Amino acid sequence: MTMPDYEVEAAHYDSTRGGEPRARAAASAVERLLPPGPVLDVAVGTGIVAAAMTRQVIGVDLSLSMLGHATQRLPGRVAQADARRLPARSSSVSAVTAIWLLHLMPDSEAVLREVARVLRPGGVFVCTVDKRAAHRLAEGNIAMPGARDERARVESLGARYGLSVCGEGSFVGHGQDFEPVFPLLALTKG
Template sequence: MTMPDYEVEAAEYDSTRGGEPRARAAAAAIERLLPPGPVLDVAVGTGIVAAAMTRPVIGVDLSAAMLGHAVRRLPGRVARADARRLPARSDSVASVTAIWLLHLMPDSEAVVREVARVLRPGGVLVCTVDKRAAHRLAEGNPAMPGARDERARVEALGARYGLAVCGEGSFVGHGQEHEPVFPLLALAKG
């Protein structure tokens, strides 16, 4: 699988992926799994989901083009950074989100390890899992095992780095073909 070129896709990203309705559904589902307080959104993209949240969000992304959109939605609260090397001290962040990220990473373990490093004890990671499986199921096809964001894999990676499942949820991908249901997994640092 090749990673999309987000420098090119940024201009049309929101309109081709459900726009505001999907963003509001995602934000509401994510917030139900997070403790109170600010959030570090890893791979913030255009900032559409972060802007729909009711709490302060700091966003990081590797794509300059995506951040060009996010900076308008989250002025003064975005930075360019790699998900595998977050610009935060160890044990300093209360909540992290990684939505529609792990399925893209050739090494999703590096992201989980880095998030575990920056989360403080009791901190929570909320991430999407089984993204491609959600699309396949919505289309009436069986899920294919072995994805980088397969729930069992993410749970095992979390456990390896001191993160335990503390919740789950989902949201509908409004505005997308077949409106897939995207699973969310919450992992807390012990």
Template sequence: MLDYDAEARDYDASRGGEPRARVAAAAVERLLPVGARVVLDVACGTGIVTARLLRPGRTVLGADRSPGMLRLAARRLPGAVLCADAAQLPLRAGSVDAVLLVWLLHLLPDAAPVLAEARRVLRPGGVLVTTADKNDAYFTAPSDLAEATAALRRRHAPRATDAADLLTARATALGLRPVGETSFPGLGQGRSPRAWREAAERGRLPWCREPAELAATVRALAALPDQDAPRPDPRYRLLAFRG
């Protein structure tokens, strides 16, 4: 996983900034229970999405384990941030109306402890909202880049910890039932073949861990036309489960 303390300063600008936060928060809001009064954003990062969920009569809390990210979140959510691991939240059982996990589960070796903790703090009837299939988001729209890397991704990508079917099975086992789904665009986040090659070479792509996989990916990307033209923006999935 990235060092988010080191990443904090550039995080917002490099992840789509306010335009991404606006569409992400609007998508989350569509899945929140009507009248949600206490909303907990777990792995809130800099709070750029979290703060957009503030409404009159609603308490919005942010939790994250990176002090560097939380320092920025505290400016947006004064007095409402918690430094905590997502699998061990300092909150009472059944105390929140909604738990959000935006861009967290794909980073973890196992989503199960975090889902169980989210379930614990949710009140009966509360809603868990989570992103799913994050690493596939760049390839859902048809493009030459998606096509050129499809076989490599299918063959070499490890099973994602935030795969929608896996999350649905785990949530169901915890007594949560699927109640909705939406998505939001990663505005301006579409990447060019050259940018993908650089990401592969920096070891950022899960399907390029071995030298042969890396070489095959770099070859496939280098063969594409318009090396510096960004391909379609990613589209991020959000799933909702009710307790």
């Protein structure tokens, strides 16, 4: 699987991926799994999901084009950063989200290690898992095991860095073909 060129994709990203209805569904489901307080959103993209949240969100993304859109939605609360090297002190963040990221990473372990580093004890990480499987199942195809964001893999990698499952949820990909149901996994730092 090749990673999309988000410098090009940014211009039409939201309109081709469910827009506001999908963003509101994602934000609502994610917030149910988070503790109160601000959130660090890793791979904030255009900021559409973060802007739909009812709490303060600070977003980071590697793509300057995606951040150009996020800046409009989250003025003063976005920065360019790599998910594998977050601009936060160790044990300083109470909540981190990564929606539609791990399936793209050639090394999702590096992201989980970095999230575990910045989370404070008792902090929560919420991420999507099994993204490609959700699309395949919605289309009537069988799931493909071994994905970088496969739930069992994320749980295992999380455990390696002191993160344990504390919740799960899902949301419908409104506005997308077949309206896939995207699973969410919440992990807490012990």
